[in-house]
Each structure stands twice: as structure tokens, then as C-alpha cells.
Amino acid sequence: MLSKRSLVGVRWNFHTLAVLFFFLIGTQVFAADPAVSESEEAISAGKTVFNANCKTCHKLDQKAVGPALRGITDRQSIEWAKRFIVNSQEVIASGDDYANDLYEEYGNLQMPPHTFLTDTDLDNLLSYIEYGDKVDPAAEASAGGEGGEVSGGGGGIPTEYLTIIVVVLVIVLLLILIVLGLIISVLTKYINKQDLPEDDKEFVSQKFDIGKVLKSDGFIIIVTAIVIALVAKTAIDGLYGVGIQQGYAPTQPIAYSHALHAGTLEIECQYCHTGVEIGKSANIPSANICMNCHTHVQNVEGKEGISPEIQKIYDAVDNNKPIEWVRVHNLPDLAYFNHSQHVKVGEIECQTCHGPIEEMEVVYQHSSLTMGWCIDCHRQTEIAADGNEYYDKLVQLHSDSKDALKVKDIGGLECAKCHY
Incomplete structure (x- = not known):
């Protein structure tokens, strides 16, 4: 038989253990991993x-x-x-x-x-x-098709269609000339059967003499004018092309593929070109930036050792010498361009000026980068003012206008903006 004190002790121990049990269970419940936030x-x-x-x-x-x-x-x-x-x-x-x-x-x-x-x-x-x-897989399939390729929706007529149109126009012109020749022949025969004065008959019956046409003053003047115009146009085009390096694609010291890094691997431009959002220049990446990845990635998948191109990065780091990249895009000293103003504030995509960089095995200058090219962009580009405090006051000043706020409206055509 248990004494009253023993019974109280048992009850107390039971209650203590029960409280301790539920405390531990509760602790486990509340200590469990929280759900990942969906905010x-x-x-x-x-x-x-x-x-x-x-x-x-x-x-x-x-x-x-x-x-x-x-x-x-x-x-x-x-x-x-x-x-x-x-x-x-x-x-x-x-x-x-x-x-x-x-x-x-x-x-x-x-x-x-x-x-x-x-x-x-x-x-x-x-x-x-x-x-x-x-x-959404269904939306992705409908947008990309069975092969996963996104159908191009841009404007413009494909080159092959333009060629077909030109060929059709040439054929139509030839048919018109043949019809006109037949009409002239039929009319000439009909007129010759009529009772005409001798002078008129001589005029209708005259033959086409190509020699006289080539020796005529009118033909010589026309040909001379065409030659002079072509020579002048060629000279002017050459003068306008001075300093323009559109299409320039120099060989780099390391065969770096933007198609692989920016395209396949989808590495952001800002990861390598660190100054593009904070300064005037985009910065040419140093070997240390390359080593952030290539300390671990030393070759293409499935191959052993360090690839020859990646070895050049290791050599540059070991010898403490910079990689001598060849500059592709180069504005004249008299022109001022600020990357942060365009990329960070203006929210302009890199591809707007540099073209489809994510598709380039070898980088080339996609745009002409001429003064006229920049001015046309300033005339047409609308300001991305939504949610951008930088433009709040400018939007208020422009609120009375019905037209969209464009770069030209905030001084984008002033000479001192680019030539200081």
C-alpha cells in the first residue's frame, strides 16, 4: 500500500513528466523548419x-x-x-x-x-x-514551338522576300517593254498602209540607229552626269566613313565567347563589366573576375586538365600581368558618354547599343556609334520615368504636354551634353 505522501509524490512526478513531455513536443513543433516565405x-x-x-x-x-x-x-x-x-x-x-x-x-x-x-x-x-x-510549361511551349525556338516577331521584310520582289519587278518591266515593242510594230505597219505625205512616211519608216544615239550630245551629257554623281557619292561616303568602325572584330588574346557566357550560361553583363552601373566606363574585366569561376571550372564538361585558353588566365594571375584585351568600342576624345546615366538611370539594355552580344562568339561593333546615330536615338527614345525618382520633377514640368517625354525634351540634343 502506498502512503499518502508517496501517492502525492507519484502524482507530482506524473504531472511533472506530463508537463515536460508536452513542453518537449511543443518545442519540437515550434522549432521545426519554418516555411519558405512566398512574399x-x-x-x-x-x-x-x-x-x-x-x-x-x-x-x-x-x-x-x-x-x-x-x-x-x-x-x-x-x-x-x-x-x-x-x-x-x-x-x-x-x-x-x-x-x-x-x-x-x-x-x-x-x-x-x-x-x-x-x-x-x-x-x-x-x-x-x-x-x-x-x-508555365504550356505557355513556354506555345511561345517557343516544339523545338524551343522563339519565333521572331520583329518588323521588316526578310532578305529572301526582297530578292523575290526585285526579280518579279524586273520581269514585269521586261514584259512591259516587249508589249510596247509589239504595239509600236503593229501601229507602224498600220500607219504605213495609210495614204500619208512623203515626209510623214519617211518619219514613220525611219530605223532606230544606236550609233547616232551613242554619239548624240544628250547621251554624252547624261552619261557624264551619272559618272560625276557616282564619283561624288563614293567620295562623300568615304569621308563620312572616316573613324567609323562598324563591324570591327579584333582577335583577342583569349578566345572568350560571349555566346557561351552571356548566352548559354546567362551571366549578367554587370558581373564582368563592374562599372557599367556606377561610372562613366563599363570596365574591362580583370583576370581576378575570371578566376571567380575558373578557379573551379577549368575545362569544358567531360575533359580533363586545364584548357589552353583558361590556362592563359592562370598565367596572367601567376605572372601578375593584366590580360591585354583589345578595345572594340571606342568613341573619339571629343565625345562624352556615361554608362551609368544610360544603364542605371535610363534603364537602357546593353543590346540597344552593342547588339545581340549574347549571340557573339567574337565581339564586334554592332552599331555605327556616330553622332547622327546618337541624336536619332535621343529623338526617339522615351524616358522610363515610372517609379524612377530621378525624373519626378521633369515629369511634372512636362505634364501639360500630350506627347511622351523623350530624351530630346530634357536636353538630349544640347551640344554641351556630349561635347563639354
Whole structure:
């Protein structure tokens, strides 16, 4: 038989254990991984982190240099994902099976540590990975077709159609000449059968003499005028072409492919050309920027050793000598151009001036970069003022006009803007 004191002790211990049990259960519930945020702010901030640190090697929904990232919090816990992002080698060295399988699957490529990312950065990054930039497969298929190619919708007539049109016009002109010749022949025969005065008969019956035409003063004057006009046009075109290097594509010391890096891998221009949003010049990237990726990527997939072109980057770093890139786009000293004003403030895409850079194996000067070319752009380009505080007062001053605010309306045609 239990005494009253023993019974109280048992009850107290039971209640203590029950409270402790429910406390532990509650702790586990509240300590479980929080769900990844779906807020627009978190996704937007995460996209910035992704573009700055991950986009070079990863895509959300398909494999690239590394695995597709979407769904990582379904495959592993959020805490695991954060630890792997911060220092993947530490997770691999711990013997984690999933981490080691990934490491082997992707050719033992080491992901650089991201110890500088804060916990908020990591949360936002995971929000973007799970919920950012989702593409509807049906919409993607309808836009790209079965082959995945986006159909071109731009204006203009294809070159082959223009050739067909010209050929058809030439044929039509020849048919008109033949018909006119037949009409003249029929009319001449009909008139000759009529009772005409001798002078008229002689005029109608006269033969076409090509020799007299070639020797006539009118023909000589016309030919001379055409020759002079062609020579003058050629000379003027040559003068206007002085200093224009459109199409210039120099051989670079390293065979760098923009089609691979900017196109296939979708590396942002700003990653290499660091000054494009903050200064006058876009900056030619140093070898150290190249080494951010090529410390780990040393050859094309499936090949051993360091490729000859990547070896040139290593040599430049080892010898502490810059890579002597050949400048492609070069304005005269009398012209002032500021990249940050156009790219950051004006929100102008790089392709507007540099053409389809993401398709170029060898970079060339796409646009003429002449004064007339710049002025035409300033006359036609509308100001991207929505949400841009830089233009608030200018928009207010222009509010009475019904026309869209363009660069020419804010001094874009003033000489001192470019020639200071």
C-alpha cells in the first residue's frame, strides 16, 4: 500500500513528466523548419542574391554547371540547404550522403563558400529558388514551338522576300517593254498602209540607229552626269566613313565567347563589366573576375586538365600581368558618354547599343556609334520615368504636354551634353 505522501509524490512526478513531455513536443513543433516565405519582397531580394552569387552555375528548373535548384527544400531541410550554401565543402566533409552524391554527380566541382551571406539573405534566396520566375510549361511551349525556338516577331521584310520582289519587278518591266515593242510594230505597219505625205512616211519608216544615239550630245551629257554623281557619292561616303568602325572584330588574346557566357550560361553583363552601373566606363574585366569561376571550372564538361585558353588566365594571375584585351568600342576624345546615366538611370539594355552580344562568339561593333546615330536615338527614345525618382520633377514640368517625354525634351540634343 502506498502512503499518502508517496501517492502525492507519484502524482507530482506524473504531472511533472506530463508537463515536460508536452513542453518537449511543443518545442519540437515550434522549432521545426519554418516555411519558405512566398512574399514578393523576399522573392525580389532573393533574386538579387541569386543573380549576384548563383546564376553563373545554376538555373532554377534545369541543370547547368550545377544542379537545378527549385525544390531543394522538399528534398532536404531548410537548415541543411542553408549550411550547404554557406559552406558546401564542410557538409561534404561531414560525410553527408546527399551532399557527396551531388559532389560526385557534377564532376567533383567545388562550390565556393558564401560565408558573407546573412541568415536573411539565405531566407530570401530560398524564397526565390522555390517561388521565383516560375514558367508555365504550356505557355513556354506555345511561345517557343516544339523545338524551343522563339519565333521572331520583329518588323521588316526578310532578305529572301526582297530578292523575290526585285526579280518579279524586273520581269514585269521586261514584259512591259516587249508589249510596247509589239504595239509600236503593229501601229507602224498600220500607219504605213495609210495614204500619208512623203515626209510623214519617211518619219514613220525611219530605223532606230544606236550609233547616232551613242554619239548624240544628250547621251554624252547624261552619261557624264551619272559618272560625276557616282564619283561624288563614293567620295562623300568615304569621308563620312572616316573613324567609323562598324563591324570591327579584333582577335583577342583569349578566345572568350560571349555566346557561351552571356548566352548559354546567362551571366549578367554587370558581373564582368563592374562599372557599367556606377561610372562613366563599363570596365574591362580583370583576370581576378575570371578566376571567380575558373578557379573551379577549368575545362569544358567531360575533359580533363586545364584548357589552353583558361590556362592563359592562370598565367596572367601567376605572372601578375593584366590580360591585354583589345578595345572594340571606342568613341573619339571629343565625345562624352556615361554608362551609368544610360544603364542605371535610363534603364537602357546593353543590346540597344552593342547588339545581340549574347549571340557573339567574337565581339564586334554592332552599331555605327556616330553622332547622327546618337541624336536619332535621343529623338526617339522615351524616358522610363515610372517609379524612377530621378525624373519626378521633369515629369511634372512636362505634364501639360500630350506627347511622351523623350530624351530630346530634357536636353538630349544640347551640344554641351556630349561635347563639354
